[in-house]
Amino acid sequence: MNKNIFYNSLLVLFCLVNFKGYSQLQTLSGNGISITDLDAFITKQKDSLGLPGLSFALINNGKVVYHRSLGISNMETKKKVDAKSIFEAASLSKTVFAYFVLRLVDKKVLDLDTPLYRYLPYQDIEKDERYKLITARMVLSHTTGFPNWRYSDKRDESRYKYGELYLKFTPGTEFAYSGEGYVYLTKVIAQLSNLTVQTLDPLFQKEVAEPLHMKRAWFSSAKYITKHKVKGHANGKVVSKAWPIAFPEQDSTWFDAAGGLHTEAIAFSDFLIGLMNGEGLSKSLNDEMFKEQVQLDKSSPHYIYNGDTGWGLGIAIKPTDFGIIYEHGGNNGDFQSGFKINKSNRNGYVLFTNCDQGRTFNQNIGALLLKK
Structure with a gap:
């Protein structure tokens, strides 16, 4: 067999094998x-x-x-x-x-379990002393007690005005998905990083x-x-x-x-x-x-x-x-x-x-x- 034909055949075979290998993916x-x-x-x-x-x-x-x-x-x-x-x-x-x-x-x-107010008091929620329990761990695990967003979540209108930040429960006691917690932690990170x-x-x-x-x-x-x-x-x-x-x-x-x-x-x-x-x-x-x-x-x-x-x-x-x-x-x-x-x-x-x-x-x- 001509050497060029032989080597070309090997190259084609190599490509086919590799294509077959890469064409098979995995699920999770x-x-x-x-x-x-x-x-x-x-x-x-x-x-x-x-x-x-x-x-x-x-x-x-x-x-x-x-x-x-x-x-x-x-x-x-x-x-x-x-x-x-x-x-x-x-x-x-x-x-x-x-x-x-x-x-x-x-x-x-910062520390995961140091209350965030020690780094940066949060004027938006300072009237509720319970907020001083909130830590970075609580923010990242959605246990702060904050609503998801103060402007869009349903609230007790007899207690809280539109746009007012509030606590749904004592921080650390329940799960409630919240973007508000991430906002507070962002401000803390910025403060600590000057x-x-x-x-x-x-x-x-x-x-x-x-x-x-x-x-x-x-x-x-x-x-x-x-x-x-x-x-x-x-x-x-x-x-x-x-x-x-x-x-x-x-x-x-x-x-x-x-x-x-x-x-x-x-x-x-x-x-x-x-x-x-x-x-x-x-x-x-x-x-x-x-x-x-x-x-x-x-x-x-x-x-x-x-x-x-x-x-x-x-x-x-x-x-x-x-x-x-x-x-x-x-x-x-x-x-x-x-x-x-x-x-x-x-x-x-x-x-x-x-x-x-x-x-x-x-x-x-x-x-x-x-x-x-």
Whole structure:
């Protein structure tokens, strides 16, 4: 046989073997799923749910093995989503911020169990002395007693005025999901770092984004976001808001720990991979992040709709037949997102959508990728 033909045949065989290897992906349980099947599922879901745009990544054994940037960034202009497109992470921000806080705890900037008022008294709630019990651990495990948001949560109007911060229960005694706690802790972190909520993002870049190779991730406005952010959509129409806010005085300069992270699937995957690998934190604090800090009541929406039985620090805990899944969802209305990871095999996924159907997509693809 001619040598060139022989070597070319070997090359073709080598490529075929490798293509076959890479075409087989893993679900979070470790079962196989083909690229073809995953592509078909995502395409069908995208079309049936009417998702304008999507940024999605699948992680196997601590590496991104599948990535898709699909659809359009704006239903009016029809501009395409690409790998550079930036989405609102919504409440996925909380997991990243929790890691940021734990980095600073490792550096002795603050302590998880020191009452936050000792670092920074909080005028917004000072009339209720119980707030002096609140710690960083309570904020990150949603046991502060704060409402989610003072302007949108239902309140006892006979006791509390519109826009007034209040406590639903004594801090540390129950679980109640709260973005307000993250606002207070952000102000504490800024104070302890001799910064403000407008100048805190560079410290996040230094402590988290750069070490974990998150090339596209910001909590405050940046030129890259302005150039590459996709438009949000609700009810099939473009939403005009430029930045997510929870307070009338808030703008894009704020470091919004609860829902202001702007990023995309590859950058967030780099964060999740670092998290699963235990990078950047002492073992004790890494263990604390994934440890059940509070058990959820079976009446909790997180238990009813997601199957979450407990909460760690910035992350929900979901038991399955093949082990523990750690997860978080995000909902800014016109932007919805989600991630799930399995630390035992370092598999996971993350998704970002620019519409109000992302939660349903997260439920559906989660069901596919959590099959035993």
